[in-house]
Amino acid sequence: MMNECRSTRFISSSSSSPNLYVANCGPSVGISMDQIQLAFSKFGEVKSVCAADQSGARVVVSFSKEISAKAALEAFDGKPCPYLSDRILHIRYSSILQTSSSSSSSQSQVNGFLSVxxxxxxxxxxxxxxxxxxxxxxxxxxxxxxxxxxxxxxxxxxxxxxxxxxxxxxxxxxxxxxxxxxxxxxxxxxxxxxxxxxxxxxxxxxxxxxxxxxxxxxxxxxxxxxxxxxxxxxxxxxxxxxxxxxxxxxxxxxxxxxxxxxxxxxxxxxxxxxxxxxxxxxxxxxxxxxxxxxxxxxxxxxxxxxxxxxxxxxxxxxxxxxxxxxxxxxxxxxxxx
Known part of the structure; x- marks a missing residue:
């Protein structure tokens, strides 16, 4: 269920998506991946929770269905999350960025969340x-x-x-x-x-x-x-x-x-x-x-x-x-x- 998404990168999206980029959330701010999965699974099946970048404070939550992501965004964005110690999350839709295997990991991303x-x-x-x-x-x-x-x-x-x-x-x-x-x-x-x-x-x-x-x-x-x-x-x-x-x-x-x-x-x-x-x-x-x-x-x-x-x-x-x-x-x- 949990992974680091090493082969997958995400970009922000203005349209709905089953993937959510969630800021102010992750291990470096005292919230484990298991806690995040449990909190978001209240809206539907969570396929994966992975680090959005190296900070440990931003993650990508991927649902099986878009309707689940929409419900989670509406419930948690900009509001205290009761399942994560009332931490205020900042959420937007995200979609998968297709990259070639030859891409350099040292490059900065445009609209991406991986930052070396x-x-x-x-x-x-x-x-x-x-x-x-x-x-x-x-x-x-x-x-x-x-x-x-x-x-x-x-x-x-x-x-x-x-x-x-x-x-x-x-x-x-x-x-x-x-x-x-x-x-x-x-x-x-x-x-x-x-x-x-x-x-x-x-x-x-x-x-x-x-x-x-x-x-x-x-x-x-x-x-x-x-x-x-x-x-x-x-x-x-x-x-x-x-x-x-x-x-x-x-x-x-x-x-x-x-x-x-x-x-x-x-x-x-x-x-x-x-x-x-x-x-x-x-x-x-x-x-x-x-x-x-x-x-x-x-x-x-x-x-x-x-x-x-x-x-x-x-x-x-x-x-x-x-x-x-x-x-x-x-x-x-x-x-x-």
Whole structure:
């Protein structure tokens, strides 16, 4: 009954199907395949339950009949599932993608859910993305964490944050340029010097520090074009994670959310080790959504790497003082309605 679907791949479908793609569900979020089968079998015979990708948090449930899949989708999509600890599932129809046996397993899928995690930014083949490993030493990491832990945290729904230079306003996805919080603090000087040594002409004046507990990630987004300039630096401390990158066919700086819309999406994933600095620039910064999956473990080249008890990121940016005039107007809030 259960299998890993190694020879079968699935794509999203706007029309009904006996197959359902189910997100926020799987072993890495504490739900076994047997539990999933039992919950969905209440609507009819379940032929198989298999991993949709390597994350362990997304599965494909295949019914014998379309009517069973329809009933399950209507009952569970976007609602607490009473049979799976009231977890809220996100479901859409899926159909089988026919692939040749010579297809490379390292290729990113369009509209697919198999995503091979890259260890080097160059493997992604996304212009403008760079990963600098061991950007800080273990001692520098301890000093940075000690410095922020001595300061006041602001609690959000699932994580804590600190803002320096300018405060990021989550309601508008922007900053208030008229409210300057002051210069970046002195404990950041070693990091700023290292950034300048790699990029002498780059000046940053805004920092957001995020603390992620286990299982908490980041929703897909493009940093607002009108808010920040073209270079974004993100330093990962204390724990590893996977960051996904997505590019949608229709182009939007906010991810599309229309149910049943058959949008093409290219997905790629990169492993971020502790003490590494990620740089997003050009196309990677302006046209690709980035996202940290919400689960407690990441599948990387056949191994499950558990998230640490906390992960802290330092995201450095330069506040923009005018409209954006980038080469990606379809993703730009300054150039589109």
């Amino acid at each position: 995690v890259s260890l080097e930014a160059s493997e992604l083949q996304i212009p403008g993305i760079y990963l600098l490993k061991d950007f800080v030493t273990s001692k520098e990491e301890e000093e940075l964490l000690s410095a922020v832990d001595c300061r006041l945290w602001k609690n959000l729904a699932k994580r804590r944050v600190q803002h320096y230079g300018y405060e990021f306003m989550y309601e508008t996805r922007n900053v208030n340029t008229k409210h300057h919080l002051g210069e970046l603090p002195s404990f950041l000087s070693p990091i700023l010097k290292k950034i300048s040594s790699f990029f002498p002409n780059i000046i940053v004046d805004q920092l957001t520090v995020n603390e992620y507990p286990p299982g908490v990630g980041l929703s897909p987004h493009i940093d607002t074009h009108s808010a920040f300039e073209g270079f974004i630096f993100s330093l990962s401390l204390t724990g590893p994670c996977i960051m996904e990158f997505r590019r949608y066919s229709q182009g939007s700086w906010i991810p599309p959310d229309k149910k049943g819309e058959n949008l093409q999406v290219i997905k790629k994933a990169l492993f971020l080790p502790p003490r590494s600095m990620l740089l997003l620039s050009g196309e990677a910064r302006y046209a690709w959504h980035h996202y940290i999956p919400h689960h407690k473990g990441d599948a990387v080249r056949g191994d499950i790497i558990k998230r640490a008890s906390r992960r802290v990121s330092f995201t450095f940016r330069k506040v923009r003082n005018g409209p954006c005039c980038c080469e990606f107007p379809q993703y730009c809030d300054s150039q589109s309605n």
